Amino acid sequence: MYKVDIMSCVSDPLLIEEDVFNLWLAGLTVDQAVDKRYKKDSSCSSFDRTIVALDTEDQYQTFSLLEPLLRKPPALASSPVVNMPFITDTLLQQYYSLDAVVARELVGRGQKMTAKLRKDLDIISDKTGIPMKSCLRQYDNIKRIYKEVDEKEGKVSQNIQRYYGLSPPLCQQYAAIIYIVDNRIDVAPRKIPNLTYTALVKCVVVLMSEWCPTSEGSSDMDIDRAFLKELHSLKDRVSDSMLVGMINHGSESLKNNPDYPKNFVSEVRKLAVKLMSIGYSLVHTKDYTDIFIDLDEMILCPWFNAGLSLSHLELGLSTLLGSYVTAAQNTGLYSTIPIFEKYLRCVTSCLLVLANR
Numbered sequence: 001m002y003k004v005d006i007m008s009c010v011s012d013p014l015l016i017e018e019d020v021f022n023l024w025l026a027g028l029t030v031d032q033a034v035d036k037r038y039k040k041d042s043s044c045s046s047f048d049r050t051i052v053a054l055d056t057e058d059q060y061q062t063f064s065l066l067e068p069l070l071r072k073p074p075a076l077a078s079s080p081v082v083n084m085p086f087i088t089d090t091l092l093q094q095y096y097s098l099d100a101v102v103a104r105e106l107v108g109r110g111q112k113m114t115a116k117l118r119k120d121l122d123i124i125s126d127k128t129g130i131p132m133k134s135c136l137r138q139y140d141n142i143k144r145i146y147k148e149v150d151e152k153e154g155k156v157s158q159n160i161q162r163y164y165g166l167s168p169p170l171c172q173q174y175a176a177i178i179y180i181v182d183n184r185i186d187v188a189p190r191k192i193p194n195l196t197y198t199a200l201v202k203c204v205v206v207l208m209s210e211w212c213p214t215s216e217g218s219s220d221m222d223i224d225r226a227f228l229k230e231l232h233s234l235k236d237r238v239s240d241s242m243l244v245g246m247i248n249h250g251s252e253s254l255k256n257n258p259d260y261p262k263n264f265v266s267e268v269r270k271l272a273v274k275l276m277s278i279g280y281s282l283v284h285t286k287d288y289t290d291i292f293i294d295l296d297e298m299i300l301c302p303w304f305n306a307g308l309s310l311s312h313l314e315l316g317l318s319t320l321l322g323s324y325v326t327a328a329q330n331t332g333l334y335s336t337i338p339i340f341e342k343y344l345r346c347v348t349s350c351l352l353v354l355a356n357r
Helices: 018-025 030-039 046-070 073-078 088-095 100-107 115-119 121-128 132-149 156-164 168-182 197-210 225-237 240-250 264-281 285-289 291-305 310-331 334-355
Strands: 002-006 014-016
Touching: 014 018, 014 046, 018 030, 018 046, 018 088, 030 046, 046 073, 046 088, 073 088, 073 156, 100 121, 100 132, 100 168, 100 197, 115 121, 115 132, 121 132, 132 156, 132 168, 156 168, 168 197, 197 291, 197 334, 225 264, 225 334, 240 264, 240 310, 264 291, 264 310, 264 334, 285 291, 291 310, 291 334, 310 334
Parallel strands: none
Antiparallel strands: 002 014
C-alpha cells in the first residue's frame, strides 16, 4: 500500500493499494474491481461490500487525477501537487507495462500508430481478452513514446529511459516496437505463426544492435544502408557455385561422420545459397521488411522438414562461417569476410531465437 500526498485536496496522505491500481490498469470498471476485491474474502457482509465499493471508487478517482502526470514523467517528478518520492518509479513502471498479447497484435498489423490502428483496438481487445481501456492505454503509451523519441539521435532505449525513467527491459521492449513500426517490419501472425512477442523483441534488438549505422547523428532506429549495399554486392563476387564449393571443402570431415545425418552437408549447401539470396535482397525495402518471414519460410521450415535439429542448425551455421572465412582467405577475398561475418552473426542469432520460439 502506497502513501500519496495530494496536497491541494486533503491534508492527510491518501492510501493507494497496489492491487487496486493494477485492476485500474487492467481496464476493469469500478464494479468489476469491487467484485474482484470482494470475492477475495467470502466472509464479507453486504456492509463490507459497500465499504469496498466506496474505497474502490475513491481510489479510481485518485488514479484519474494521477494519470495526466503519469503520461508526462518529468511533470510528475516536479509536481508541487503530488509528493511521491518513494512510489513514483513503481507507478511509472506499472503504468507503462505491456501485455505481450496486446503488443504482439499491435505490431503484427503492419501499421504505424494511426487512427486506423486505434479503431482496431476493439478487435484486439476481443481477440486477446484484455479490456478495451487497457488496450487503449498501451496503444497511447506506445504512440506517445514514439513521438517523443522519433528522430532523436542515439539509442532509442536510452532516450526512452532518459525521458520516462522506465526500467532497461521495458525500454528495450518499447524500442523494439518502435523499430518494427518505423521500419514496417512484417510480423503478421498469419505469415509467421507462433512467433511470440518475447522472441520477436529479442530478434529486433539484435537487428538494432548489429545493423544500425554508427555515423554521428544516427539512431539505432535507422538501417545501415551502406552495409546492405555491400552485402548486395557480395553475391557478385561470390557465386552460388563458389559458395557450394566452399561448403564442400569446409565440411569434408563431416560427410562420413556417423554422428550426423547423411543429408546434413547437402542441407548446409542449400542453407548457404538461401542465406546469400536473402542477404542479397535486403537492400530493397520490401525484402528487409520481410526478413523474419523469409528466415522462417526459406531457412527454418525446410531445415526442420529435412529431419534436422536445432543443434544441427547451430553446427550448420558454424560450418558455413568457417568454410567461408577459410575459402575467402585462400582466394584473396579478404575484404568480404567482415561483411559476411556481420551478416551471419546477426542472422544466426535471429534464427536460433526463432527456432526456439
